[in-house]
Structure formats: C-alpha cells, structure tokens
Amino acid sequence: MTTSHVPFETLSDLIDDELSAREKELVLLHVNECADCRAELLRLRGTVELCGDLAAIRADFSGLSRRVVGRARFRRTVRSFVRFAPAAAAAVVLISSYAIFYDGSEQQEADTAVTREQERIENVAIETPRPVDDVEEVIGILRDNNATITNVSDLYVEGKISVEQFERLRRHLGFRQVAFSVTNEAPAQGVNIMPSYMEEVGSDGGFGQTAPIYRATTGERYVRFRVFR
Amino acid sequence: MSDTYDIQVVESVLAGNTDDFSKIVEKYQDRVFRYVFAKLSNYDEAMDVTQEIFIMTLEALASFRRESKFSTWFFSIMINYCKNYHKKRGRFTSVPLTFSRGEEEYELQIPDHRENPEERVIMHDSLRILREEIQRLPEDYREILVLRDIDGLSYNEISDILNINLSNVKVRIHRGREFLKNRLHSRGLV
Numbered sequence: 001m002t003t004s005h006v007p008f009e010t011l012s013d014l015i016d017d018e019l020s021a022r023e024k025e026l027v028l029l030h031v032n033e034c035a036d037c038r039a040e041l042l043r044l045r046g047t048v049e050l051c052g053d054l055a056a057i058r059a060d061f062s063g064l065s066r067r068v069v070g071r072a073r074f075r076r077t078v079r080s081f082v083r084f085a086p087a088a089a090a091a092v093v094l095i096s097s098y099a100i101f102y103d104g105s106e107q108q109e110a111d112t113a114v115t116r117e118q119e120r121i122e123n124v125a126i127e128t129p130r131p132v133d134d135v136e137e138v139i140g141i142l143r144d145n146n147a148t149i150t151n152v153s154d155l156y157v158e159g160k161i162s163v164e165q166f167e168r169l170r171r172h173l174g175f176r177q178v179a180f181s182v183t184n185e186a187p188a189q190g191v192n193i194m195p196s197y198m199e200e201v202g203s204d205g206g207f208g209q210t211a212p213i214y215r216a217t218t219g220e221r222y223v224r225f226r227v228f229r
Numbered sequence: 230m231s232d233t234y235d236i237q238v239v240e241s242v243l244a245g246n247t248d249d250f251s252k253i254v255e256k257y258q259d260r261v262f263r264y265v266f267a268k269l270s271n272y273d274e275a276m277d278v279t280q281e282i283f284i285m286t287l288e289a290l291a292s293f294r295r296e297s298k299f300s301t302w303f304f305s306i307m308i309n310y311c312k313n314y315h316k317k318r319g320r321f322t323s324v325p326l327t328f329s330r331g332e333e334e335y336e337l338q339i340p341d342h343r344e345n346p347e348e349r350v351i352m353h354d355s356l357r358i359l360r361e362e363i364q365r366l367p368e369d370y371r372e373i374l375v376l377r378d379i380d381g382l383s384y385n386e387i388s389d390i391l392n393i394n395l396s397n398v399k400v401r402i403h404r405g406r407e408f409l410k411n412r413l414h415s416r417g418l419v
Contacts, residue, residue, distance in 0.1 A: 009403040016384075018399075046419035047410040050359050051378035059262045059276060065251030073247065075288070115416040168273045 006030055006037045011044050026103040067144070138176065138227050145169040147225075156226040180225035184206065219221060235299035239383055242290055250287050257300075258283075260380050261307055265377040268311050282310050286380060304382075304390045308372070355418055362412045370405030377402050 006027055013019050014027055031037045138157050142149055145165055151158040161169055163182065170178060235256075241249040261282055266275035286306050293302055363371055376382045376390070388398045413419045 008407050011335075011400075012403045012406050016402075018384075026248060042407060043410050043414055043419045045413070047413055048378050050355060050413070051363075051374065051409075054356060054359060054363075055263055055379045055381065057263065057266065058259075059266075059272070059279075061255075061258045061262075064258055064276075064283070065254035068254050068280055068287065069247055071280070072284050073251075073289045075284070105419065167275070171277065178348060201358055201374070 005034065006040075008040070008044070011037070011041050013155055014041070015044060015048055072138075074137070078134075078137070135229055137174070138229075141172045142169070142227075145172060153229070156228045158224075158226045160222055160224050163221040163223055166225070169225075177228040179228070180223050182221060182223055232298045232300065236295070239290060239293060242287070248291075249285070253286070253303075254283050257303065260304075263379050264307060264375055265311060267360075267379055268315070268371070270364055278311070278314060282307050285310060299348060301385075301386065301389045304376075304386075305392075308390060342409055358416055358418055359413065361366045362409060362416070365412065366405060366408060368406055369401055374396065374405040374409065378406075 002026040006055060010019070010023075010027055014024060019027065022139055031041055137151065138150065139152070142161075145161065145168060147159045147169055147187065149157065149159045149164070166180070235253065238249050238252045242253075258279065262275060262279045265278045265282070266272065267276045269278065286303055289306065293299065304336060363374065365376065373387060373391070376387050377384075382390070384395055384398050384402075388395050391398070393401075
C-alpha cells in the first residue's frame with residue numbers, strides 16, 4: 001500500500017466509510033506520505049462535498065401536498081364518471097324502452113315508428129359514447145397556473161396569462177390544442193380578447209385573423225390563449 | 230421516521246383518510262425534488278414532475294404489496310416515472326418560440342425573471358458547473374450519483390431500488406465519481 005498508489009475505488013470506499021479499520025489505517029498512512037494520492041483524495045472529497053451542496057437546494061413546497069391530494073381526488077372522480085357513464089346510458093335506454101312498450105298496448109302500432117326511431121338513437125348512443133369533456137380539468141389547470149379565464153365556449157376555454165408563466169401552463173396543458181398570441185396589454189376585465197393584432201400562433205386553424213404580428217418590446221407582456229375542447 | 234411510520238400512513242390512506250397522504254408528501258418531497266431536479270435541471274418542470282410522482286404513488290397505493298420497504302417501492306416509482314418522462318419529454322416542448330412571417334423569422338422571447346429558491350441558493354458558479362457536468366454524465370452514473378451523493382441513500386437502498394447487486398452499485402458509484410471528479414478537475418473546480 002505504501003509503494004503503489006491507492007486505487008480510486010479504495011479512496012471512494014474511504015469517503016463512504018466502507019473500509020475496515022485496518023484498511024482505513026493503511027490507506028491513511030499512504031495518503032499521508034504520497035502527495036499524488038493526497039491530491040486525488042482531496043479532489044474526490046471536493047467532488048462529493050459539492051454534490052452535497054447541491055442537495056442543499058430548497059424548493060418551495062407550499063401547497064404541494066394539498067395539490068397532490070386534490071388532483072388525485074379529481075382524477076378519481078373523472079375516472080368513476082367514465083367507468084359508470086356507459087352503464088348509466090344503458091339504464092336510461094332500458095327504462096325508456098320499457099316505458100314505451102308498457103304504455104303501448106293500445107297505441108303500439110301507432111308508436112312503432114317512434115320506438116324504432118328511439119332504438120336507433122339509443123343504439124347510436126351506445127355504440128358511440130360521447131367522449132368525456134375535460135373542460136373542468138382545463139379550468140383546474142388554468143386556475144393552478146394563475147391564468148385569468150375570460151371565456152368558456154362550446155369550442156374552447158379562453159384566457160390570459162403573463163408571458164413568464166405561459167411556458168409552464170403550456171406544459172401542463174399537455175397534448176391539448178392551444179392557440180395563443182403575445183401582447184403588451186395588461187389583463188383587465190371587460191377587454192376584448194380579440195384585438196386587431198391577434199395572431200394565430202401554434203394552432204392549426206380557426207383562431208384569429210392573420211393580422212401582422214404584434215411584438216411587444218416595452219412594458220409588461222401577456223399571452224392570450226385558447227385551449228380547444 | 231421509520232418504515233413503520235410509512236406503513237401506518239399508507240394503511241390510513243387506504244382506509245379512506247386520503248388527506249393523510251400529505252404526510253408522505255412532506256416526508257419525501259425534498260428527496261424527490263432533488264432527484265428530479267438533478268435529472269431535469271429546470272426548477273418549474275422538476276416541481277411539476279415531483280407533484281405528478283406523488284399523485285401516481287397515491288393512485289397506485291393499493292398495489293403496494295409490502296414485500297419491500299415503502300421507501301424502496303416509492304423510489305422505484307419515482308425512477309421509472311423519470312425514465313418515461315425523459316422519453317416523452319420531447320413531445321411536451323410544444324411552445325413555439327419561433328415563427329416566420331414571409332421572409333422574416335421572429336422569435337418569441339419568454340424572459341424568466343423569477344427569483345425562485347433555486348436561484349437564491351445557487352449563488353456560486355461552481356454549482357452551475359456541477360449541474361452541467363452531472364447532466365453530461367452517462368445515465369447509469371448520473372442516476373446512481375444523484376441517489377448516493379445528492380439524495381444520500383445507502384448502498385443497500387440503491388441496490389433495492391435499482392434492482393442491481395451491491396457490488397454493481399459500488400462499481401457504478403466509483404466510476405461515476407471518477408468521471409465527475411475528472412470533469413470538475415478539468416474545469417478547475419476541484
């Protein structure tokens with residue numbers, strides 16, 4: 001141990017206190033005499049200590065546990081709805097069919113056409129269940145990101161957010177289709193969401209007119225966006 | 230707080246006291262965030278992923294078989310989630326920062342002036358360099374060094390979580406440290 005340099009693995013074990021007392025003593029004796037090994041040990045210790053400094057990063061976890069539990073509950077509710085929606089639809093079909101047949105002993109022939117039409121509609125409903133609209137989830141995401149919701153329509157949810165917060169919001173919205181434009185107008189109640197310079201950016205159609213892009217260079221900047229349903 | 234504490238909390242949550250899961254969040258949030266942040270190097274993204282990992286864990290709690298410690302099971306979820314997230318990550322970078330109008334190309338600047346805790350702590354260039362070099366480590370080494378030297382897990386815990394034997398853990402730690410030490414040395418940091 002005193003004639004050849006200490007292997008790096010042994011120095012690493014020394015740092016982690018993984019050596020026996022005897023091994024540790026021999027290594028320290030050598031390191032005390034060998035400048036190269038001493039320098040190597042100091043470099044290794046510096047590396048590990050620097051990693052420890054990185055562990056000192058403290059994030060702002062305020063509200064994290066509340067958000068976790070709340071979001072999990074919401075998803076569970078949505079899943080329950082999705083799971084039971086077909087069953088509920090089927091129940092409605094059965095009840096309405098029963099009502100039609102029960103009531104129709106005398107009017108059966110007259111109602112045959114109605115019943116057939118009813119069955120046709122019900123069959124379509126069963127075969128092509130309506131996808132669950134995630135507008136509530138979208139609104140939840142917007143609220144979590146402190147976005148201002150300005151309009152909710154059959155087609156989209158519309159809102160405003162600061163430029164700094166937009167990137168994070170966009171990530172939260174995942175694969176949903178989003179159109180947006182940048183402006184230096186501060187969010188204010190009652191302001192028309194569609195100014196003349198509203199621009200279609202990052203969308204595949206249906207949002208705004210192709211006016212010249214407005215690029216704010218001074219003052220505060222905001223993003224107006226639409227999340228399509 | 231031992232594994233017994235974790236098990237008690239898990240049982241309470243499974244019995245219907247979902248709010249008790251906040252105890253798990255509060256116990257592990259630092260470790261999860263440090264791991265994710267070391268992987269992603271983006272404060273906001275790391276915070277989002279941290280939240281998602283806890284939600285996934287809560288949703289999967291009923292499948293915890295108690296064949297291992299809760300922490301081992303939980304860290305396995307964390308690691309797998311991060312691996313999958315890395316694969317999907319490209320598809321999430323969907324904010325179009327450049328766009329063209331005729332011949333001209335514009336870039337949408339999104340300045341980030343937030344003074345977040347990360348920025349407050351990382352006042353020294355050395356930590357920035359360290360993060361850069363950790364990012365450049367081969368995946369196997371980066372993962373194990375984060376677990377060992379940043380998250381402070383023991384060799385045995387790492388062995389259980391990564392499902393590799395103890396000697397393999399040691400080898401990877403040694404090689405990862407040597408790799409990182411050489412890189413930091415070449416940049417005059419150690």
